Amino acid sequence: MDRGEVKVAVMSDEEVTAGIQSMVRQSPAPFRPLVVLEFAVGAKQSAIEWMISKLQGSEATGGAELEVSAVVMTYKQQTVLYIGAKNTRLLSAADMTSLCKVYKDNHYREFTIEDMANFKGIEDVDSFLTTAEKQKLILHEMEAVRASDEEGHIPGYDKIKLWTGKSILKKYLSREIITKMYPLHEPEEIKKLGADWYQLKRVFKEQPIDDIRHYFGEKIALYFAFLGYYTIALIPPAFIGIIYFITSWQSMYREAIFAVFNLIWATIFLEVWKRYCSELSYRWGTIDMVSSKYDEPRANYYGTLGENPVTGKPEPVFPKWKRNFRFYCVTVPIVSVALGIAFYIMLGYFIMQEWADKKYASEKSWVNFSVLYLPTVIYAVLIGIVNAIYRKVAKKLNDWENHRLQSAYDNHLIVKLILFDFVNCFISLFYVAFYIQDMALLRSHLAALLITQQLIGQVQEAMVPFLFLKRRKKQVDEVLKKQNALQKKEYFNGEIAEDVQRQAGMESEMEEYNGTMDDYLEMFLQFGYVFLFSSAFPLAALWALINNVTEIRSDAFKMVKVFQRPFAESAASIGAWQVAFELISIMAVMTNCALIGMNPEVRKLLPSDVTAVNIVLIFVAVEHIILAIKVAVAYLIPDQPKWVEIELAKTAYQSKLALQEKHFQVNLSKHIHRTSQDKEKIDAVLKEKSQ
């Protein structure tokens, strides 16, 4: 972490030149490429060379000390860099970034080189770090190369300014001098993982979560663990939904019982998930991951050069009032307008539909039938367009708000997307339920929305990529053939094996994985459909269950076959999504109580002498009791299993003991002799002080 600082201070133009020379002099040793960088077609040679010198340059000269091999395809003027790193470099980076590895006592500890002999698996230094970890470390080191005072712009691009401390790689990426950056897949591993994960014969088996984590990192593994857990949790509501569907028991309690069960069940599920999640993150050594408000800022954060109030290190400073101003005075109004537009489109849809129903529903003809569906189609198309625009705007606004930490950035983006999707998907249901107050319409509308979205989702996510996949393979083969005939190899690229180049070419054409955001969002909306209006449409859970059983497999298929390998990211929990799901489950109490309270059939069943005042009281009371039960359930289910709690307390206790031991420089077993030693020490200090 200190390195950035040191580098910036030490860097000078002479040294940069020296770095390039040393790069040329260096004898090429065979290495295994782990990450690929693709420059834009026609990128300036000096910019490419500068980047190479930065990546290869020694740490003392501000470089990343990585191994780089360049392949230049002169026929299309494109340079591709293959990046690797020596084990010593990776271990040093692991130390600096406080990577957690398994210690000899089977617990995770921050890796240090001083103590490295005591970590498990260090004997085989090549496989001590997983490929995912190596790629993550390489990414960190590449991003940590920052511009010094003298480096005012990117060589060859006078207009692309750099400021002190700005991540050079990020600048190359944002200005599209580097167009693609992806870690390479491990063909053998991914094949095995795929076989264990999504093949048909394994539909009813658990997902290989630990293997997923090993290959893709904790963040993605937690998404799949959550998806699996949630799917299992849908079984009871789906089961009861089926019973309700096939029986016709009529009672004022019918809906109420189902709703209450669902509401409590959702709470239990979310709490039990938290426990399971803490088990996983304990097993993976990420549970202690504490992020402070004063951690290093994310690489895209910008501002005038100042210093961190805690660490005192130089970093960009962006005034809080400015961010607040942007957020409250620009983002909030824009998002509000977008929500308003979505609302009015919905309103327009209902008016159109009513008009169409009046005019054309009386006569049954083919033309009339299609006109009846016209409003829905128009609505879907409009919403699709608005949604696409909104997402772009939201992303831009979020970038512009310039959040300091990645977590703040992510959370603000999640809130923006959730808000809009919530209004987009649910506002019409709220309108039908509480304004039109038509239960039958609510049920059919809900069913239509849920099932359509799921069908579209499945086709988008599983079918389309599958079809494209086959075609892509052919394309890449052709490209490679052409390439072999035409390309000119430069630098010391002799050691990049043909099959690795082939693999890179193939993966270069794959889609980039955009993180777990969209997948969570899909689950979030589904969760809303199932629980917000469960008293109106008990079969929703069954539909969601069916969808998710295939969703797990299609998502897995995408990870394995469709997307470029993502860089592994650490995570201790599903973060803001836990809060989002909990909020929905609280909101569900309100909507369901309101739905049942407003249901005219239920109200007919109440004794006729109950006054309106008492109806107010009864339903408010019921809602509050359910909310209180939810709070009680959440409180009574501990967030961590007891064994995790004990293990964590043990670790804390032992590190405290170790610190004390170090402090006293005496063995703890000699504690019995301490008192006399203490006295001597105290006397000595006091004597000294009094002199």
Add this chain to the structure above:
Amino acid sequence: MDRGEVKVAVMSDEEVTAGIQSMVRQSPAPFRPLVVLEFAVGAKQSAIEWMISKLQGSEATGGAELEVSAVVMTYKQQTVLYIGAKNTRLLSAADMTSLCKVYKDNHYREFTIEDMANFKGIEDVDSFLTTAEKQKLILHEMEAVRASDEEGHIPGYDKIKLWTGKSILKKYLSREIITKMYPLHEPEEIKKLGADWYQLKRVFKEQPIDDIRHYFGEKIALYFAFLGYYTIALIPPAFIGIIYFITSWQSMYREAIFAVFNLIWATIFLEVWKRYCSELSYRWGTIDMVSSKYDEPRANYYGTLGENPVTGKPEPVFPKWKRNFRFYCVTVPIVSVALGIAFYIMLGYFIMQEWADKKYASEKSWVNFSVLYLPTVIYAVLIGIVNAIYRKVAKKLNDWENHRLQSAYDNHLIVKLILFDFVNCFISLFYVAFYIQDMALLRSHLAALLITQQLIGQVQEAMVPFLFLKRRKKQVDEVLKKQNALQKKEYFNGEIAEDVQRQAGMESEMEEYNGTMDDYLEMFLQFGYVFLFSSAFPLAALWALINNVTEIRSDAFKMVKVFQRPFAESAASIGAWQVAFELISIMAVMTNCALIGMNPEVRKLLPSDVTAVNIVLIFVAVEHIILAIKVAVAYLIPDQPKWVEIELAKTAYQSKLALQEKHFQVNLSKHIHRTSQDKEKIDAVLKEKSQ
């Protein structure tokens, strides 16, 4: 903390005898007594001697290594022990208990003897620790003397069994062999503190919170800080209450506006208090106080001897199912029955009152008038009796539940007391508000309850003690005169000055301070009266304000003049009370919305075409919006001021750096040379591993 263990293992009968001998041999050095222990009249000599030997005995023999002087008043067969300690002993205890003191960098750190030269104020070792700290350390050391395997009972009391690891002092106290234990006041200090604190001319000045903390410890200082803060926070609602009282603006919004203001204001107050509290606890070095579930159990915890799953140290183990069984199968039913009884007494009161009103209210005579008040008197007496019994039962049940940690014990007791007092004080108000639905009655009933309770409280707390105080002074003088004539001095009591004995005799007769529980409870109930029904009785805040201005002074007077000095206790916050106040403020949203929603006058003002269904929706919506605003306010006001946050982050960062520095044994300024060193180290380890 290890000491307990060592002692238990080493102790044997021979050594105990040796301990007594060494005690007799020891030459009496003059010392300043800090704590007084009074044995019961007629306590067995062997038990007294054993206790003295334990308190004086060296740590190696399982003793507390304190200084003890005994005064035996043979005329009434009573022994009084004066306990003190050498500075070295106190510093050693401060180290072992991780006491926090100010370091040379002006931050609090855990005191260690190794590093003691770097702590501020160590030059004057006598005043380095405050008297309150010394007394707390002495208490800790006395309580830490535990029975060993061979010590099956207290000498002289064959029937009073001890089990291994049981605190001997606690046993003496619980079996009343020792009847009183109190730390001595510092006459000069307390006089000065009293002058700064409760004198009339200082009514409108801030309390000397830091001095209070210095003398009484953090827990009591936080109570007074809270009381002061809360009192100031009552000014705006009291002000608005007066305006409402003197104006007669009529509108459906009149009550609503006041209620909404109060609800939001209560939230802001509680959040801002949290900030201020974190400022105080930062200033006092207690903010980092983290208590783990696996800390040492409280001294009264009992069970079979087992070991702590985290530290591995021997300690009593009491199965969780047993505690749960006792709690759910005994405590919960008993408390429920008590609540039921309180409810039926309330019901009986209303029936009696109604009967009395019918029968006697028509004719105005002196007899009738007093009969009209009879139900109230009977109700008050009954409730008083039930309350007194319940408090005893609750305390016994809480002891019997055998909670492991002091915090769990406190919280369970708080919940028990709160629940009953809540029902006791508020159930009649709820009955009037929501069952009888009579606003005028609610207002008068609320006013009667609030004002009566406050008047009684003031008399009980300030007047009575004041009157008793004068009388007591005389008594003590007489006792001391008699004593001087009759007492026989034994052991080496020559050094206990006459005035200290006089002071101890005086303080021995003072009431024991029972902790902040009752004071918080009083504020809690008052908070409930003011905010739960604020739309019904806007003047409540004014009455509470008037009460609290005097309450601060009378509470302060009690602390200074009426009670024995309490042992200082650390605290980082007001703990469970914060939650209790927040719960009331949430409940207040519901009660106020319901009150306004049910008010027939308000409902008359609504447009007449609003259906009952929509009334349901409107008031539920309003309540939820207010709750949402409360959540938003609580979220938007950070729990810690920014400077506290930065200071804490700095401390954490610096200790992390220090740890790393220790780890590498290299100076951080040499970091730039690390890479090459790392490589050598890695190569060396790998070479070694591969051999």
